[in-house]
Amino acid sequence: MIEHVLQTLPQVVIDGLALGAVYAIVALGYTMVYGILELINFAHGEIFMTGAFVGTALFLSFSAFGWLSSMPILLSLLLVLVxxxxVTGxxxxxxxxxxxxxLRSAPKLITLITAIGISFLLQDFVRFITELKKGNYILTGPSLFTGQVSISASSIWSGFHDASVKSSFFIVLVTAVxxxxxxxFFVNKTKWGMxxxxxAQDRETAALMSVNVNKVIALTFFIGSALGGATGVLFAIQYGTIDPYIGFILGLKAFTAAVLGGIGNIRGAMFGGIVLGLLEMFAAANLPIISNGILGAEYKDVFAFSILIMVLIFKPEGLFGKVSIEKV
Structure with missing residues (x-):
C-alpha cells in the first residue's frame, strides 16, 4: 500500500496543485466578502461557473471569426481572461x-437565503441561454494547450512513477499564482487595500474616517467576482467540459478551503485551497487501495467535507484565523 502511494505521489501532487489553485482563487472571493460583510456569498460558485461559460463563448467566437489562428494563443487567452x-466583476x-x-441590516439568515436564491437563479439563467443557443447545456471547453508533457519523476527517486500533465497545467498554475x-499586494500595499x-475591521469607524464604505464593498465584490470568473476560464481550459452545475459543488469545496485556512484571511484561503486540492487528489488516487476496494475514487468529496467537519470541531477559526472575542 505504501509503495503504491509513493509511486503515484508525483502525479497526485501535479493534479492536486492544478485543482488546488482553482479552489484557492475561488476561496478568495468567499473570504474577501466574509471579511467585510460577514456574509457567506453562496452565489460565488455560480459566478465562477458563469465565467467558465463566458470565456468558452468568447473562445468559440474567436474561433468562428478566425482570430484564434491569426493571433498568438497566449494573447487570445489574456484577452479572454480580461x-x-x-463581465463577472x-x-x-x-x-x-x-x-x-x-439587506445589510437584516438578519444574516435572510442574506444567506438570498445568496442561495441568487445561486439557483444564475444556474437556470445560464442553462436557459446555453440550451437556447446550442441545444444542450453541456459545453466543451476550448482545445488549447492540449499537448502532454512527461515529467521523469523516476530520475529523482526510483520508487516514483513518471507523471504526465497537459501543457495547460503550467498556464493554470502560473496564472493562478x-x-x-x-x-x-493590492490588499496589503495599496490605498484601496488599506x-x-x-x-473589515470596523465598518462604522472607517465610515467616520471618510472611507466610502459602499464603494469599498462594491470594489470587493468586483475583485472577488473577477477572480472567480477568470478561474472559470482556467477550469474550462484544464478540464474541458463545463455545465451550469459545476459551480455548486466546486463552490462548496472552495468554501471548505476558505474555512480550512481561516475564513476572512486571504493568505489562509490560498493555503487552504492548495491543501484541499492535494488532499482530494490523494484521496482519489489512493482510497481504493487504502480501503481494500470498499471506497472508490468518487468518495473524494466525502473526504473533502470530512476535513471541513473536523476543522469546525477542533479549530473552528481555521488554520490561520483568529479567535474573535465578542465584547458585551
Whole structure:
C-alpha cells in the first residue's frame, strides 16, 4: 500500500496543485466578502461557473471569426481572461447592489437565503441561454494547450512513477499564482487595500474616517467576482467540459478551503485551497487501495467535507484565523 502511494505521489501532487489553485482563487472571493460583510456569498460558485461559460463563448467566437489562428494563443487567452473578469466583476457588483445592499441590516439568515436564491437563479439563467443557443447545456471547453508533457519523476527517486500533465497545467498554475500574488499586494500595499482592511475591521469607524464604505464593498465584490470568473476560464481550459452545475459543488469545496485556512484571511484561503486540492487528489488516487476496494475514487468529496467537519470541531477559526472575542 505504501509503495503504491509513493509511486503515484508525483502525479497526485501535479493534479492536486492544478485543482488546488482553482479552489484557492475561488476561496478568495468567499473570504474577501466574509471579511467585510460577514456574509457567506453562496452565489460565488455560480459566478465562477458563469465565467467558465463566458470565456468558452468568447473562445468559440474567436474561433468562428478566425482570430484564434491569426493571433498568438497566449494573447487570445489574456484577452479572454480580461474580458471575462470584467463581465463577472460587474455581475458581482450588480448582485451586491440589487440583492445584498438592501439587506445589510437584516438578519444574516435572510442574506444567506438570498445568496442561495441568487445561486439557483444564475444556474437556470445560464442553462436557459446555453440550451437556447446550442441545444444542450453541456459545453466543451476550448482545445488549447492540449499537448502532454512527461515529467521523469523516476530520475529523482526510483520508487516514483513518471507523471504526465497537459501543457495547460503550467498556464493554470502560473496564472493562478500571478492572480493570488497580485491580490495579496493590492490588499496589503495599496490605498484601496488599506480601506478594505479598515472596513473589515470596523465598518462604522472607517465610515467616520471618510472611507466610502459602499464603494469599498462594491470594489470587493468586483475583485472577488473577477477572480472567480477568470478561474472559470482556467477550469474550462484544464478540464474541458463545463455545465451550469459545476459551480455548486466546486463552490462548496472552495468554501471548505476558505474555512480550512481561516475564513476572512486571504493568505489562509490560498493555503487552504492548495491543501484541499492535494488532499482530494490523494484521496482519489489512493482510497481504493487504502480501503481494500470498499471506497472508490468518487468518495473524494466525502473526504473533502470530512476535513471541513473536523476543522469546525477542533479549530473552528481555521488554520490561520483568529479567535474573535465578542465584547458585551
Amino acid at each position: 474580458a471575462t473578469s470584467i 460587474l455581475l458581482g457588483m450588480g448582485i451586491e447592489r440589487v440583492a445584498y445592499r438592501p 500571478v492572480m493570488m500574488v497580485t491580490l495579496d 480601506a478594505m482592511r479598515a472596513v
